[in-house]
Amino acid sequence: MTVATDILAIRLDHPENLMARYFSERYFSALSQDDQARVLKIIKSGLDNPDSQMGAYAQHGGDYDDFAPLLEPMIRDYHKIAAGQGIAQKHDWSATTSPCSLEDIDEALRDVSMRVRVGRNVAAFPLPGAMTKADRIEFEKVMIKAFDVLKDDPDFGGAYYSLTPKSAFELKGQAYQDRVDAHQMFKDMSGDRYLNSGGISSDWPFGRGMYISAAEDFIIWVGEEDHLRIMAMKRGGDLAGLFARLHVGLDKFSARVPAFAHSEKYGYITSCPTNLGTAMRASLHMALAKLTQGGQDLEAAKTVAQKFGLSVRGVGGEHSGAGQGGIVDISPSARLGITESEIMHRLFDGAKALWALEKGA
Ligand code: ADP
Numbered sequence: 001m002t003v004a005t006d007i008l009a010i011r012l013d014h015p016e017n018l019m020a021r022y023f024s025e026r027y028f029s030a031l032s033q034d035d036q037a038r039v040l041k042i043i044k045s046g047l048d049n050p051d052s053q054m055g056a057y058a059q060h061g062g063d064y065d066d067f068a069p070l071l072e073p074m075i076r077d078y079h080k081i082a083a084g085q086g087i088a089q090k091h092d093w094s095a096t097t098s099p100c101s102l103e104d105i106d107e108a109l110r111d112v113s114m115r116v117r118v119g120r121n122v123a124a125f126p127l128p129g130a131m132t133k134a135d136r137i138e139f140e141k142v143m144i145k146a147f148d149v150l151k152d153d154p155d156f157g158g159a160y161y162s163l164t165p166k167s168a169f170e171l172k173g174q175a176y177q178d179r180v181d182a183h184q185m186f187k188d189m190s191g192d193r194y195l196n197s198g199g200i201s202s203d204w205p206f207g208r209g210m211y212i213s214a215a216e217d218f219i220i221w222v223g224e225e226d227h228l229r230i231m232a233m234k235r236g237g238d239l240a241g242l243f244a245r246l247h248v249g250l251d252k253f254s255a256r257v258p259a260f261a262h263s264e265k266y267g268y269i270t271s272c273p274t275n276l277g278t279a280m281r282a283s284l285h286m287a288l289a290k291l292t293q294g295g296q297d298l299e300a301a302k303t304v305a306q307k308f309g310l311s312v313r314g315v316g317g318e319h320s321g322a323g324q325g326g327i328v329d330i331s332p333s334a335r336l337g338i339t340e341s342e343i344m345h346r347l348f349d350g351a352k353a354l355w356a357l358e359k360g361a
């Protein structure tokens, strides 16, 4: 069996797997042996896990240009950018300084769990899938120095916790699990079959950790799917305030970190092509009891949410189920070809539409 026949079988059984949908045997076989080996690493997660939505993780920032004939159609499909339309990522956070509150949808939405994160990768290091153990440890050291700028700041002061064994900042056992349960820290990546195939969870838990502000509303993950995941998270309804908090903290921190991988075309370069562009995922935990049939049917809610450009995840994040009372995670699907401000409004408009359906459903 060749790779191409394996992929053909996946394409038939899993039409959602974008790697399988756009893989071309003609393109692949015309590549040099070295480039074929690189492509096989990029698509390994989609081959090992036919149920992947994307089915590829970049290993180096340059992969997106080097293998554009394979990756670009996948990227356009996911982010809904038509074939003839140019791609040029713009950044704009301006809307986050004007009020945008979930309470304007319904009084009941004044106490929603809100989160917005961006992914960032430092250009000087390979992407997480291709990092060595030494790279991961070195990367964490560089970040620990950079966190000093936040520690000294009155608005962002906090602490760093490391999963690296014997670290001076070590977090382990129940204390680690409590942070995961509080949705602050990421799960054990070695149990994630998608990340395992992509090489992203290798050397777990070395080089992994998180910075968290004293108010526990500004968090930076080190060594997850991207080098950095920078986020603001709080309960309430003030969506603009949440975005503004991320923007201020992000700017302060970024000024102290070596340059991020970024291109005019694809914006911020990320491991997963779903995250290119703004690399931003903004989510709300909303109780959609009726739309999810009491939390039993995530698929039904996904189908409805898709019409508003939203994805639905379980309450524990990707690949988890709905929580009590049908609580699910809704977020705009597109991150490329859309600005940060537009993502905020898409989330607001989508939440409004879903809430109306939920109430009328
Ligand atoms: P991402 O890929 O954007 O980091 P994941 O789906 O991997 O998101 O989830 C990471 C963690 O963030 C999980 O613990 C998830 O429950 C949590 N999370 C996501 N959105 C929210 C939210 N609005 N409120 C609280 N926790 C959230």
Ligand code: MG
Binding pocket: 225, 317, 318
């Ligand atoms: Mg994730």
